[in-house]
Amino acid sequence: MKRIPRVTWWASVVAALCAGFAAVAVAQPAQAATGFTVSGTQILEGNGTPFVMRGVNHAHTWYTSQLGSLANIKALGANTVRVVLSSGNRWTRNDAADVSNVIAQCKANKLICVLEVHDTTGYGDEGAAATLAQAADYWVSIKSALDGQENYVILNIGNEPYGNTNPAGWVADTKNAITRLRAAGFAHQIMVDAPNWGQDWSFTMRDNAASVFAADPNRNTVFSVHMYGVFDTAAEITDYLNRFRTAGLPLVIGEFGHNHSDGNPDEDTILATAQQLGVGYLGWSWSGNGGGVEYLDMVTDFDPAQLTSWGQRLFNGANGIKATSKQATVFGEQPSTSPSNWPPSDPPPSSPSSSAPTGACAATYRVSNSWPGGFQGDVTVKAGSAAITAWTVSWAWPNGQRFTNTWSATVTTSGETVTAKNAAWNGRLAAGATTNWGFTGTFTGANTAPATVTCTAS
Incomplete structure (x- = not known):
């Protein structure tokens, strides 16, 4: 049997945790x-x-x-x-x-x-x-x-x-x-x-x-x-x-x-x-x-x-x-990772819901995984025929869904209304380029996708 040896150094930890951090942004060229x-x-x-x-x-x-x-x-x-x-x-x-x-x-x-x-x-x-x-x-x-x-x-x-x-x-x-x-x-x-x-x-x-x-x-x-x-x-x-x-x-x-x-x-x-x-x-x-x-x-x-x-x-x-x-x-295709006891009566992951492709940007909502009472989704934001510097996606939950976590966007909610704005690093998109943000959430009963998902850009 093997294990990784560890050591205890609490005094050093306390001192080190007070240190500062040099946050340096690094230019990263496109890769093959x-x-x-x-x-x-x-x-x-x-x-x-x-x-x-x-x-x-x-x-x-x-x-x-x-x-x-x-x-x-x-x-x-x-x-x-x-x-x-x-x-x-x-x-x-x-x-x-x-x-x-x-x-x-x-x-x-x-x-x-x-x-x-x-x-x-x-x-x-x-x-x-x-x-x-x-x-x-x-x-x-x-x-x-x-x-x-x-x-x-x-x-x-x-x-x-x-x-x-x-x-x-x-x-x-x-x-x-x-x-x-x-x-x-x-x-x-x-x-x-x-x-x-x-x-x-x-x-x-x-x-x-x-x-x-x-x-x-x-x-x-x-x-x-x-x-x-x-x-x-x-x-x-x-x-x-x-x-x-x-x-x-x-x-x-x-x-x-x-x-x-x-x-x-x-x-x-x-x-x-x-x-x-x-x-x-x-x-x-x-x-x-x-x-x-x-x-x-x-x-x-x-x-x-x-x-x-x-x-x-x-x-x-x-x-x-x-x-x-x-x-x-x-x-290839993502397999189902729903729990094995997922009852057949529960709804499967929903079909994508997207905004119309007109305007400065479009957004597509997709449930990628679902389990009893919870689900994971992602939203793809796509710039239109011109580059954009920022975007905002919004929709209204149809079945009382609620977020448990979100990432790669700044998200606010007011009742059933969801508003998501780009993070600092993914707002700028070239013409036709895409970015994604994601979330996990809860639901009761149905888990229907929003009827309309809108995207506005600047």
Whole structure:
């Protein structure tokens, strides 16, 4: 049984949480339509569709016989799995053939595959930990398994690559690893974990993210924070996530749990804020934890019929995977992720409702997922024959629906009337260009789409 060691450093945490943040907006050029790319804070698929990770971590390198778990993870609604690999520096090496098989199984189960080298965990604090340079060596050595998989695979260079010893060293080492992989010909989206065992309490990643992003010649790096005991209050969670939003940089929550040895994470705020901001998340972990953190298992003994309380919360709870996950479009049509006990008498997801295509902009309303008493929807805003600088979408709820969360728009309601205005970053649209905003909501009885959805622009 394996576990990630954690440490307690409350005095340092308190001091670090008082530090400021240098919010630097970074110009991000358009990317070629191959593989995942970055656009501001968003991760885009190769066809330009925004993709928000909703998934879990799976400890493959220690449980190579459990690759069948991917089908069970998918069946519970996930769209992404973060797969633990070993470079051989610390645990048994996963060779190119094994990695090829992992990717093939992810694709067969229509899961985006985030691959990470775990041997780097806690470098500086853990004597056996590998360096980021050694992780880069590993990726280069198995490049044959990764070539051509850019639409399906994201490379997470190394898990929690620094502990609490000299976290400032993370900056140069991360830049060097990124440039090394680009020089070797990797076109994949790259993910980088924070130092401080992934929790970035020193704000090293946060305050240097802009320069690390700029060091990637492809401008295609995503940042990953791990939220455990450091993130035990709503204020700490919302501040950290919103700082990246303000800086215009892409962030995912690469690991988090409902409890941990270093404190009690506020998982409800993590999930709600991630949903509100369109931030991806990957819970730790499917099964197989040991050494005192078995409570982080989502299922018992890799059995999907034995969901733990953590598994129930993450998959089936508010803002959880089942309610918010959307399958990557590279795999085709989104399957139904409604709960298995969804009664036939409940209404299925509704047909799109859209404004007339005349005028400066048009809006299309769509229910993308539904479950008893709740649903998820999205609205596509499309500019007309001329560019626009701002937009406003409005409608009247026909059946007393109410929002539980919204993201990528500023939304106000007055009784049944909904008014949504663009966020600061998605109001400007070229002629014919589109953007999306989304929401989750509740309903009773019917869940009919609004009869009329209007869009006005300036």
